[in-house]
Amino acid sequence: MSTVATPVAPRSRSLRQVLRAYLSLIKPRVVEQLLITTIPAMLLAQRGVPSLWLVLCTLVGGTMAAGSANALNCVIDADIDSVMKRTSKRPLVRDQISRTHALVFAVSLGVASFVVLWTTTNLLAAVFAVATILFYVLVYTMVLKRRTAQNIIWGGAAGCMPVVIGWSAVTGTIHWPALVMFGVIFFWTPPHTWALAMKYREDYERAGVPMLPVVAEASHVSRQIVIFSWVMVLWSLLLVPAASWIYLLLAVLGGGWFLVGAHRLHSGVLRGEEVRPMRLFHLSNSYLMAVFVGLAVDSVIGWPVFGWPF
CATH class of the missing domain: 1.20.120.1780 (UbiA prenyltransferase)
Incomplete structure (x- = not known):
């Protein structure tokens, strides 16, 4: 009498593991560095301490924008990350998140960053945030990174934008x-x-x-x-x-x-x-x-x- 083996269902991940994977997707250490430059730019623009609400909203919107760009970078560069030891533990490489879910998450963060900055600061800051995402993804990740040794020189301009966003959030100008x-x-x-x-x-x-x-x-x-x-x-x-x-x-x-x-x-x-x-x-x-x-x-x-x- 033969028996048919019952397939074992893959172990589901806990909510904590899923949240940790999405957090890893936005590269928190990179975001932290961006925030370190945003706050001083806002203080210099104000020549003092701006409204704490304005600072908070700018940081939230800026974090969403940076997270969106970083997550899109992970989606596009999943093939590169899989062969590099330094990036081999990123969530897409380890199949902790599907590329489709990561893409939806990244785009949603980008849209949310625009809405948050536009409604709480001003349109100029919101436009700069979206422009940063597009430049980082379309110019650096998709064009420069794999084609030229000048990649980081020009592509690095995206990492400079938080000071511009912070300044414009306070003054509405540059x-x-x-x-x-x-x-x-x-x-x-x-x-x-x-x-x-x-x-x-x-x-x-x-x-x-x-x-x-x-x-x-x-x-x-x-x-x-x-x-x-x-x-x-x-x-x-x-x-x-x-x-x-x-x-x-x-x-x-x-x-x-x-x-x-x-x-x-x-x-x-x-x-x-x-x-x-x-x-x-x-x-x-x-x-x-x-x-x-x-x-x-x-x-x-x-x-x-x-x-x-x-």
């Missing part, structure tokens, strides 16, 4: 300090990302992503890191006319600290030593936080060196 803050992050992004890519060079090479450390000699990469670092530090000083000695001190000390790290990396590469690019990667995070936190404090309690210029 003035030159917002563009200077944009530039600081723009020039910061290549050294930050190339240091990471030096560490995970084999990952990017295996995935077919032409990051600069994949297609160029290490000495060329470290030289470019030094160049962008100098431009970043010098560019950051353009904010001094809108700030006080607090920002000036942190920009100079923090910039010098970062330049020392960049030159040490380059010198080590030239001498053929085994370098640790992740030191510069972590240093870059600390630098950005120090400069923007300093700007936030300056905006509240400092006095402009040359008078409020706008």
Whole structure:
């Protein structure tokens, strides 16, 4: 007498596991960095503390926009993530979320970000948020990332937009300090990302992503890191006319600290030593936080060196 085996139903995931998977999809660490730059931009625009309700709504809308862009990136780059050790635990790679559900989630977040920012701040901030999502997905993820070593230089512009969104949420316009803050992050992004890519060079090479450390000699990469670092530090000083000695001190000390790290990396590469690019990667995070936190404090309690210029 034969018996027919009863198929075992796959184990269902708990609500907590599902929520954790969706949270991972929006890349919280990336969102955290974006928020660190948004608040100082709002404080500088106000030259003080804006309405806490305005700050909260801007952060919520900005988080939704960043989460939408990151989730769409995960959907499009699922094939890349599956062959890279650094990204092999992302929810789409591990089949924790279907691509269809992830796509719906990402688009819904993007729509919600526009609605939240438009109804609680202004239309300009909402439009900037949507433009950021579209640029990150259509220009960086779908065009630049897989085709050129210049990918992160131009694609990184999406990561600069939170300061513009924060400024416009307060003022309804854009003035030159917002563009200077944009530039600081723009020039910061290549050294930050190339240091990471030096560490995970084999990952990017295996995935077919032409990051600069994949297609160029290490000495060329470290030289470019030094160049962008100098431009970043010098560019950051353009904010001094809108700030006080607090920002000036942190920009100079923090910039010098970062330049020392960049030159040490380059010198080590030239001498053929085994370098640790992740030191510069972590240093870059600390630098950005120090400069923007300093700007936030300056905006509240400092006095402009040359008078409020706008």
